[in-house]
Amino acid sequence: MADGTAANRSRRIFLIATEESGDRLGSSLMKALRWRLDGAVRFEGVGGRSMAREGLVSLFPIEDLSIMGLAAVVKQLPMILRRIRDTADAVIAAAPDMLVIIDSPDFTHRVARRVRARRPALPIVDYVSPSVWAWRPGRARAMRRYVDHVLALLPFEPEEYRRLGGPPCTYVGHPLTEQVGMLRPDAQERQRRDAPPPVLLVLPGSRRSEIDHHMAVFGETLRALQADAGAMDVVLLTMPHLIEKVKVAVANWPLQPRIVVGEQGKQAAFRVARAALTKSGTVTLELALAGVPMVTAYRGGAVEAWIAQRVIRTSSVILANLVIGENVIPEFLQETCTPGNLAPALRDILTDSPLRLRQLEAFATLDAIMETGQRSPSERAADIVLETMRASRGPE
Known part of the structure; x- marks a missing residue:
């Protein structure tokens, strides 16, 4: 009206x-x-x-x-x-x-x-x-x-x-609440989400500096994870202007990812993903609304880290944690962003572990919290x- x-x-x-x-x-x-x-x-x-x-x-x-x-x-x-x-x-x-x-x-x-x-x-x-x-x-x-x-x-x-x-x-x-229908799986996609080999999303960031800081540690994390978890279908989501930089960075990865760009490709990947390794940011809320358990990481420059440690007042930097009101998503920032920390946490959320189930239960509350x-x-x-x-x- x-x-x-x-x-x-x-x-x-x-x-x-x-x-x-x-x-x-x-x-x-x-x-x-x-x-x-x-x-x-x-x-x-x-x-x-x-x-x-x-x-x-x-x-x-x-x-x-x-x-x-x-x-x-x-x-x-x-x-x-x-x-x-x-x-x-x-x-x-x-x-x-x-x-x-x-x-x-x-x-x-x-x-x-x-x-x-x-x-x-x-x-x-x-x-x-x-x-x-x-x-x-x-x-x-x-x-x-x-x-x-x-x-x-x-x-x-x-x-x-x-x-x-x-x-x-x-x-x-939040505008993401209008996209949940494109982020959540239908019956066939849910079957793929639960079937082997698991689809693991990798989201290193949309800025060149984030690619520089995250790609090496993410690659080593996959190497450590592969030794325990076995075969995986790794899907790396990036932006068109970063494709060439990303291709160079993944050349020596033990698991060669499928590189996906564009909103439709991203949403299709979200619908079948078993888990995600992602940098912190709004994408954590997007993954949570899609029902994809995740491990979050972030590395920045030394000056950026020094400033952040002194001014950030929240108990978490993960947006999804803040909206849920509980730190259900593990976050590994700066010096804790290492393969030794990331790989075990990813192994947990790829299996039906307490960490995975806790995240899924928390994500189920988001529709009510965000009035989807x-x-x-x-x-x-x-x-x-x-x-x-x-x-x-x-x-x-």
Whole structure:
């Protein structure tokens, strides 16, 4: 059902998303808002290909901000600061009814602060919470000065905002909850999941630095595992831009993996996998929703590790553990990320061990925790955006 405001003038909504994941969220939100407003809406802002398909003409290509590494950021800092200033100026010039910033807090929050200083009455919604529950918790309270509502992807985040004194925060749902049908096996795929040789997924990461840090130790882990577990069907999931680098890295692996790229291939592999060896990150939640037991690992550079050890406040860095509320997935980070630790843990989850059964029982609770199968995250997000916009200007 469309929103009643459609009978009024067309609304102008400014959106800012500077990464591909945010671009996808922005695209879905635009669709939901257009439906709610019977098409009486105009979008402006910053976005990528997905938002462009919904009619957004981006102020600049978001690839301009795809900068990795401290040295590269320092080198490009003048350009980044100019983009922040220009984007804030564009918001003010557009005089929109609403500003929606989507993820990428290092960029979007700086824009939001500038906009709030120059146009205090403009409502601002932040879609995707910064990880205030993991590090720099003071950000939550600071956000009250320039964010009117936070749309959370993780179910525990609203309580964290209440505890930390942040702005109003509502769980709208994670986009992964809309993909469970493509991640879970049918009857035939379930038979393959339980049949020999077991399918073992290997997910070393999507960044070049992660390939550098993980491929050697993952290969040695498979060598140690093969001695005990025997034959396995190893499937390595990667990104198109990393294929050649990955092929070189697996040349000396004892078990040559099938290399799979693309979303459809990944989802098909998830549906038949017995277990997974994966780097930490959002993919752990994806595997958990698919019902694939896993062992997680992460190695970073020395500076990165030193910073992480001093600022991360959570009992786990594994997203699936945090959502479940229990550390059911073993994590081996930095110096503990060794074949001697990874191989025995993988052997356990490949068999019907207590560790495997404990993970499967925990994963079965995720549908209730994450409200899978209920209204889509973009629909919930659109409703709160419109409620915030209406509240800012009083009754219609």
